[in-house]
Amino acid sequence: MVFHPYKLKKMQLELITEERTAQLRLVHHDGNQITIMVDDVLYTLDVVKVGKGNYSILLDGESYNLELVEGANSREYTINTFHKTFKVEVIDAETRYRRKKGSVNVGSDKTVRSPMPGKVIRILVSKGEQVVKGQTVIIVSAMKMESEFKATVDGVVTGIQVSEGDVVDTQQVLVVIE
Amino acid sequence: MIQKVLVANRGEIAVRIMRSCREMGISTVAVFSEVDRTAMHVRYANEAYCIGQAPSVESYLNIEKILEVAKKSGSDAIHPGYGFLSENAHFAERCQEEGIAFIGPSPYAIRTMGDKITARRTMIAAGIPVVPGTVDKITSEKEALSVIEEIGLPVMIKASAGGGGKGMRLVKEKSEILSALRAARSEAASAFGDDSVFIEKYIESPHHIEYQILADKQGHTVHLFERECSVQRRHQKVVEETPSPLMTPQKRIEMGLHAVAAAKAVDYFGAGTIEFIMDDNLNYYFLEMNTRLQVEHPITERVVGIDLVKAQIDIANEKPLPFSQEDLFQHGHAIECRIYAEDTDQNFMPNPGVIRHITEPYGTGIRCDGYVYEGYEIPIYYDSMITKLIVWGYNRQDAIDRMKRALYEYKITGVKTSIRFLKRIMDTEDFRSGHYNTHFIGNNKEFLFQKGECFGKCEDIALIATYLEYMSKAGRADNAEKSGSETSDTWRNSGRKYGISPL
Numbered sequence: 152m153v154f155h156p157y158k159l160k161k162m163q164l165e166l167i168t169e170e171r172t173a174q175l176r177l178v179h180h181d182g183n184q185i186t187i188m189v190d191d192v193l194y195t196l197d198v199v200k201v202g203k204g205n206y207s208i209l210l211d212g213e214s215y216n217l218e219l220v221e222g223a224n225s226r227e228y229t230i231n232t233f234h235k236t237f238k239v240e241v242i243d244a245e246t247r248y249r250r251k252k253g254s255v256n257v258g259s260d261k262t263v264r265s266p267m268p269g270k271v272i273r274i275l276v277s278k279g280e281q282v283v284k285g286q287t288v289i290i291v292s293a294m295k296m297e298s299e300f301k302a303t304v305d306g307v308v309t310g311i312q313v314s315e316g317d318v319v320d321t322q323q324v325l326v327v328i329e
Numbered sequence: 330m331i332q333k334v335l336v337a338n339r340g341e342i343a344v345r346i347m348r349s350c351r352e353m354g355i356s357t358v359a360v361f362s363e364v365d366r367t368a369m370h371v372r373y374a375n376e377a378y379c380i381g382q383a384p385s386v387e388s389y390l391n392i393e394k395i396l397e398v399a400k401k402s403g404s405d406a407i408h409p410g411y412g413f414l415s416e417n418a419h420f421a422e423r424c425q426e427e428g429i430a431f432i433g434p435s436p437y438a439i440r441t442m443g444d445k446i447t448a449r450r451t452m453i454a455a456g457i458p459v460v461p462g463t464v465d466k467i468t469s470e471k472e473a474l475s476v477i478e479e480i481g482l483p484v485m486i487k488a489s490a491g492g493g494g495k496g497m498r499l500v501k502e503k504s505e506i507l508s509a510l511r512a513a514r515s516e517a518a519s520a521f522g523d524d525s526v527f528i529e530k531y532i533e534s535p536h537h538i539e540y541q542i543l544a545d546k547q548g549h550t551v552h553l554f555e556r557e558c559s560v561q562r563r564h565q566k567v568v569e570e571t572p573s574p575l576m577t578p579q580k581r582i583e584m585g586l587h588a589v590a591a592a593k594a595v596d597y598f599g600a601g602t603i604e605f606i607m608d609d610n611l612n613y614y615f616l617e618m619n620t621r622l623q624v625e626h627p628i629t630e631r632v633v634g635i636d637l638v639k640a641q642i643d644i645a646n647e648k649p650l651p652f653s654q655e656d657l658f659q660h661g662h663a664i665e666c667r668i669y670a671e672d673t674d675q676n677f678m679p680n681p682g683v684i685r686h687i688t689e690p691y692g693t694g695i696r697c698d699g700y701v702y703e704g705y706e707i708p709i710y711y712d713s714m715i716t717k718l719i720v721w722g723y724n725r726q727d728a729i730d731r732m733k734r735a736l737y738e739y740k741i742t743g744v745k746t747s748i749r750f751l752k753r754i755m756d757t758e759d760f761r762s763g764h765y766n767t768h769f770i771g772n773n774k775e776f777l778f779q780k781g782e783c784f785g786k787c788e789d790i791a792l793i794a795t796y797l798e799y800m801s802k803a804g805r806a807d808n809a810e811k812s813g814s815e816t817s818d819t820w821r822n823s824g825r826k827y828g829i830s831p832l
Contacts (some may be wrong), residue, residue: 198794202686217794266678268709295679
């Protein structure tokens with residue numbers, strides 16, 4: 152599949168990695184040849200999309216292969232290079248608005264989530280119970296291994312969203328602590 | 330003669346067994362649990378039958394259901410693979426009763442080797458070295474001293490009722506014996522209400538070395554040399570190689586004789602593995618016998634040139650081994666890396682999910698024994714090993730270089746895998762020099778778990794790719810473009826639809 156840059160609008164985007172926030176702006180494109188500003192650095196590259204989420208990029212003759220995997224929403228990506236995995240979030244108007252309102256990340260510290268799909272083996276707390284940070288609240292089994300998930304804050308259990316024996320998905324909320 | 334084999338397993342090993350069957354003109358029957366309808370072994374087999382729900386006890390461990398399918402499908406043999414029912418003596422017996430060949434050893438051999446104490450006694454009687462120590466409880470200091478005198482320092486004093494490291498003391502110096510003994514006993518008394526202990530030789534820097542055995546029903550037993558399996562995490566093997574970099578030619582012959590004797594001691598037939606623990610001074614002790622095919626069997630196949638599954642089937646067909654010990658040689662060097670769906674940075678936490686993209690390595694000296702494909706969802710119920718990468722090289726250095734190249738080419742997205750971690754292992758000085766033992770991962774933590782290095786402008790390039798992907802997606806949405814934009818996947822999609830193996 153050949154990447155069609157003619158579809159691009161010359162537009163600025165803000166992208167966030169775990170380490171920094173960067174401004175990207177497309178300056179020029181001609182076939183596969185792309186000129187783009189990343190903060191104050193100007194890059195001229197040869198970019199071809201060679202498969203679903205698969206990019207081959209040549210920069211001054213050096214060859215880079217990247218794979219992009221779209222995350223939970225269309226603004227989050229995981230980018231695999233051979234040596235490193237990056238998590239990048241695109242900040243568009245909607246995200247910026249939500250950030251301003253402070254509605255992003257609210258509650259994320261107070262919920263216990265499963266980082267992987269699995270099956271709930273045991274729930275060690277009940278609603279209304281006082282828990283301390285670091286206390287194991289739930290055990291989830293995946294691929295023959297049991298993992299204990301702990302409270303991230305001191306507080307009271309206000310909600311248990313699953314039952315023992317339930318199959319849960321990645322990032323599903325298991326227990327809420329207030 | 331066996332015409333149709335039911336494979337009582339799933340995952341890569343089921344596919345691997347069926348491949349050999351296909352080469353031998355033997356028809357294959359898959360069994361599967363409700364969540365495995367889309368699994369590769371179901372698609373690869375000539376016939377496939379659902380045997381129950383996802384949890385193994387309701388499907389892959391359901392003996393009677395599997396036998397029912399075997400009879401219904403007219404299978405004349407069952408291959409158990411590894412894990413599940415492979416070391417279940419009762420299952421082997423039930424196969425016998427139903428007149429179905431069990432492709433494996435006798436129930437007697439499985440039972441004897443399956444019980445640690447019986448196995449230890451049997452090995453001592455056969456003259457095989459076992460880890461020196463006491464089997465009976467020790468209750469007096471005098472008794473303890475004489476035992477330690479006999480087996481030599483260092484020793485480990487362990488509470489008889491023990492567990493969780495309580496009542497355990499390592500003794501390296503003679504002067505420490507009494508105080509360690511008292512400490513262990515008092516700790517054991519308060520923790521378990523029983524102050525009796527037992528004493529075992531402590532193997533410093535242990536190496537895990539195992540021997541592949543093949544034996545026919547006519548009484549011929551050979552070994553196919555050793556495998557070094559000391560790279561382990563959570564007592565599970567991660568990398569295996571053969572020959573072992575630790576081994577000397579003389580030791581190889583000596584251990585081989587012991588391995589053959591160990592198998593003969595239980596009248597073994599079929600393929601099996603004798604596991605030894607070896608110290609830096611090449612003293613070795615019998616650990617256990619695995620009465621089945623091992624995960625890491627391909628490295629032996631590659632170096633010795635024998636298909637172990639075919640050999641197992643031939644033995645089950647009462648054929649004598651077509652070679653003797655003198656005919657067997659190790660040619661070159663082979664390494665296997667087990668690729669797990671796991672997060673190596675989060676204490677190797679399993680990471681099941683949907684495989685988004687997979688590119689396997691090709692080229693000289695490469696073998697991939699896997700079972701996942703693009704679009705396949707790895708279930709949460711079974712083992713996290715998704716594929717094995719086996720390479721062969723003219724010598725060890727060549728094999729390591731090739732493994733690094735193959736790991737570079739191996740790309741799996743959608744789930745986290747151990748591929749990068751394995752590449753780090755290949756770069757670790759202790760591994761490259763061949764000086765490693767079962768403490769390898771712990772000893773090399775800093776190097777193995779360092780944050781991924783980013784060469785050149787790779788972060789900026791990752792950002793650029795994200796920018797372009799996001800913008801082109803947005804553009805596509807605007808144009809309401811036809812779905813033809815992903816035509817390059819058509820072949821794969823039809824492959825998936827029509828069951829063409831992308832492996």
